[in-house]
Every structure is written in structure tokens, then in C-alpha cells.
Amino acid sequence: MDEETDGVLQNKPVARELDAIDRKILGVLVDDATVSYAELGERVCLSPPAAHERVKRLRRSGAIRGTAVIIDPKAVKKPLLTFVHIDTKGWGKTPELMAVSQYPEVEEIHSVAGDTCMLLKVRTEDTRALEGLLARLYETPGVTSTRSYVVLSTYLERPVQPGVTTEWPTPRHMATPLY
Amino acid sequence: MDEETDGVLQNKPVARELDAIDRKILGVLVDDATVSYAELGERVCLSPPAAHERVKRLRRSGAIRGTAVIIDPKAVKKPLLTFVHIDTKGWGKTPELMAVSQYPEVEEIHSVAGDTCMLLKVRTEDTRALEGLLARLYETPGVTSTRSYVVLSTYLERPVQPGVTTEWPTPRHMATPLY
DNA sequence: TGTTGTCGCGGAATTTAATTCGGCCACTAT
DNA sequence: ATAGTGGCCGAATTAAATTCCGCGACAACA
Numbered sequence: 001m002d003e004e005t006d007g008v009l010q011n012k013p014v015a016r017e018l019d020a021i022d023r024k025i026l027g028v029l030v031d032d033a034t035v036s037y038a039e040l041g042e043r044v045c046l047s048p049p050a051a052h053e054r055v056k057r058l059r060r061s062g063a064i065r066g067t068a069v070i071i072d073p074k075a076v077k078k079p080l081l082t083f084v085h086i087d088t089k090g091w092g093k094t095p096e097l098m099a100v101s102q103y104p105e106v107e108e109i110h111s112v113a114g115d116t117c118m119l120l121k122v123r124t125e126d127t128r129a130l131e132g133l134l135a136r137l138y139e140t141p142g143v144t145s146t147r148s149y150v151v152l153s154t155y156l157e158r159p160v161q162p163g164v165t166t167e168w169p170t171p172r173h174m175a176t177p178l179y
Numbered sequence: 180m181d182e183e184t185d186g187v188l189q190n191k192p193v194a195r196e197l198d199a200i201d202r203k204i205l206g207v208l209v210d211d212a213t214v215s216y217a218e219l220g221e222r223v224c225l226s227p228p229a230a231h232e233r234v235k236r237l238r239r240s241g242a243i244r245g246t247a248v249i250i251d252p253k254a255v256k257k258p259l260l261t262f263v264h265i266d267t268k269g270w271g272k273t274p275e276l277m278a279v280s281q282y283p284e285v286e287e288i289h290s291v292a293g294d295t296c297m298l299l300k301v302r303t304e305d306t307r308a309l310e311g312l313l314a315r316l317y318e319t320p321g322v323t324s325t326r327s328y329v330v331l332s333t334y335l336e337r338p339v340q341p342g343v344t345t346e347w348p349t350p351r352h353m354a355t356p357l358y
Numbered sequence: 359t360g361t362t363g364t365c366g367c368g369g370a371a372t373t374t375a376a377t378t379c380g381g382c383c384a385c386t387a388t
Numbered sequence: 389a390t391a392g393t394g395g396c397c398g399a400a401t402t403a404a405a406t407t408c409c410g411c412g413a414c415a416a417c418a
Contacts, residue, residue: 063254075242104342109335156288163283
């Protein structure tokens with residue numbers, strides 16, 4: 001009797017551990033989210049409604065954040081991929097940097113440890129457009145320097161994979177970590 | 180009578196320019212690819228079959244590469260995001276590096292210009308798993324050094340956007356480019 | 359300037375898939 | 389033991405995808 005008596009929604013944040021079937025489902029849907037529940041069920045040995053129920057649960061729990069089409073960058077005139085490292089004077093200036101997130105050529109903004117403060121992934125039509133973006137960055141208060149890594153070729157690019165991390169033995173020259 | 184008489188497939192590589200409606204469609208489907216053609220059509224002022232036809236064309240042309248669910252990295256035990264820069268002795272050693280693409284924790288592999296040769300985006304469960312991956316990298320022939328940028332916070336991360344690049348005036352201190 | 363072919367669209371019909379429903383079985387905790 | 393729970397299946401229902409066909413705009417061409 002202690003369940004969702006608060007009414008409105010029974011969408012409890014189901015944050016359960018994923019089992020093998022869940023990971024299989026994620027593997028299929030990361031490859032192609034347009035498969036029918038019939039085929040999805042067949043691939044993971046479940047009936048269509050059962051597969052549907054699983055996917056619903058994965059969505060509710062947040063394991064599946066959403067579904068999106070993958071666009072060819074060249075098709076939308078953004079063939080040039082660049083990673084931009086930014087050094088800033090202080091951490092408080094990040095709000096100004098966030099304005100950059102409004103530009104459609106900026107795909108990712110990360111705060112990183114290392115000899116740089118921010119890391120941006122940007123796609124532009126050409127070096128001219130990249131220059132424009134960098135000009136905007138230099139005008140941002142707090143930005144002291146930037147380094148750009150222009151991508152020549154992309155050998156692999158894929159969404160987050162459900163696969164588990166491969167176990168690897170501790171290198172022979174290293175001691176077993178304490179924790 | 181000069182059309183696809185070669186039979187088999189009439190999937191000609193329709194590589195036409197995208198118009199405004201196509202870009203709107205991409206914008207909707209990048210946000211949420213689960214919308215029905217009825218709603219998609221309504222959002223871009225088209226009938227459901229017309230919207231369907233457009234999307235089919237975008238798929239055939241390759242502008243839409245596929246559809247995928249977006250997985251929460253934390254849900255699959257990969258909360259730690261790291262960008263790894265690799266310097267190599269020669270370019271010929273890349274085939275060896277490609278073996279790395281088999282590991283599920285590696286999401287991207289790029290060849291970049293700048294003071295590094297390769298750039299990897301990897302997601303691991305923890306620093307221990309990252310250490311294991313780096314150990315594997317160091318054992319790869321040709322790898323001379325690596326630098327890791329551990330991501331502390333991610334402020335923006337999204338798929339390729341169809342939005343056009345913002346026009347930006349040439350900075351005052353720069354001359355108009357010749358081409 | 360008329361004509362013909364093409365292309366994209368809309369409305370209706372049809373097929374297919376998503377979603378709901380009810381009952382069953384295995385497991386758990388009391 | 390036993391009531392409760394959760395997940396599954398099969399069938400039924402609802403909703404959406406997909407096909408079909410005719411229309412009108414546009415372009416190439418006579």
C-alpha cells in the first residue's frame with residue numbers, strides 16, 4: 001500500500017540495473033531505431049509486446065534519452081570538423097561561453113582537465129566559417145587562447161554503445177591498484 | 180525510356196540540394212525521430228504522405244544516415260568521458276590503430292592536423308578502465324605519446340544540426356579574404 | 359504560345375505496426 | 389504455505405505507415 005499514492009503519474013524513476021536483454025535491445029536500437037517491435041522481439045527472444053514494454057521502461061528510466069536521425073554533415077554543408085581547445089582566465093566566465101552553445105555549428109562543449117579549460121567540437125562549412133567562429137571566441141571575455149585541431153579524416157564516429165568495457169589485465173610493470 | 184533499365188534498384192543517389200522544408204524536417208527529426216508523419220507534416224505544413232515522401236528521399240539521398248536511440252552513458256556504466264590525443268611515428272601505422280575501433284569504449288577516431296596525429300573520444304566506467312585502454316594504446320606499434328583530456332562536465336552535446344552557419348562579419352583588423 | 363512530360367502534393371484506401379488487455383507463470387517475502 | 393509482484397505471452401483493438409491515383413504547377417520544347 002505504500003506505492004504511488006500521490007497520484008498523477010506512476011512514472012517512477014525506474015533506475016534499475018540493466019540486464020542482458022536490456023543491453024541487447026539497446027544494441028539493436030543504437031544500430032537502427034526504426035525496427036518494428038516484432039523484429040526487435042525476435043532478435044532478443046521476446047514477444048512484440050514484451051519488447052515494447054522493455055523499451056518503454058528504458059525510456060522512462062532515462063537509459064534511452066531519445067531517438068534522433070543521424071544527419072550526414074556534408075549534406076547540411078558542414079564538412080569541416082574541428083576540435084577547439086580554449087584556455088580561460090577564470091572559471092566564472094563560463095556563462096559567457098555558454099552563449100556559444102546557441103550557434104548551430106557548435107556540437108559539444110566540455111570542461112576538461114589538462115592544460116586547457118574548455119573543449120569544443122564544431123562543424124563548419126569551410127575554414128572561412130571556422131575563422132568566423134574563432135573570431136567570436138576571441139571576443140568572449142575571459143578567453144586567453146585557443147588551439148584548433150582540424151580533422152583531416154574521421155575513421156570512426158558512432159553513438160554511445162551499450163557494450164561493456166573490455167576487461168584488461170594490469171600491465172606487468174604496474175602494481176595492483178589499492179582501490 | 181532512358182531511366183533505370185539496369186533493373187534491381189531504382190534507388191538513384193538523389194543528391195539534390197536541400198530546400199527549406201527539408202531542413203525543417205531534419206530539425207524536427209533530430210530533436211525527436213519518433214513523431215508520426217501526421218505530426219511531422221503538420222509542423223512543416225505538408226500532408227502526411229508528402230512528409231513521408233520527403234523523409235524517404237532524405238534517406239535515399241544519404242542526408243539521413245539512419246535513426247538511433249540516444250543512450251545515457253551513465254546508464255551503461257560509462258560515466259567517464261575522455262579525449263585522447265595520440266602522436267605516432269608514421270602514418271602507415273594507422274591500420275594497427277584501427278584495431279582500437281573494435282573496443283566499445285571508443286566512440287570516435289579522427290586524424291587531425293596540429294601537434295598530434297590522432298584524436299580519440301572514449302567513454303569508460305572509471306579511471307581504472309581508462310588506464311587499461313591507455314595501456315593498450317601504448318602497446319600499439321607506432322604510438323609515441325598520448326595526452327588525455329578528462330572531461331569534468333559536459334555543457335552541450337547534440338547530434339549534427341541542420342541549422343545553417345551564422346554569417347559573421349570579417350573582423351575589423353582583418354582584410355577581406357581573397358577567396 | 360501551346361504542348362508534353364515531370365515532379366511534388368493531397369485525399370482516400372489499404373496494409374502494417376503500435377498499443378492495450380487479460381490471463382498465466384515464476385519468484386519473493388511475509 | 390500463500391498472497392503479492394513482476395514480467396511474459398496471445399489475442400484484440402487502435403493508430404500509423406504506406407500505397408494508390410488524380411490533380412496542378414512548372415519546365416523543356418516544339
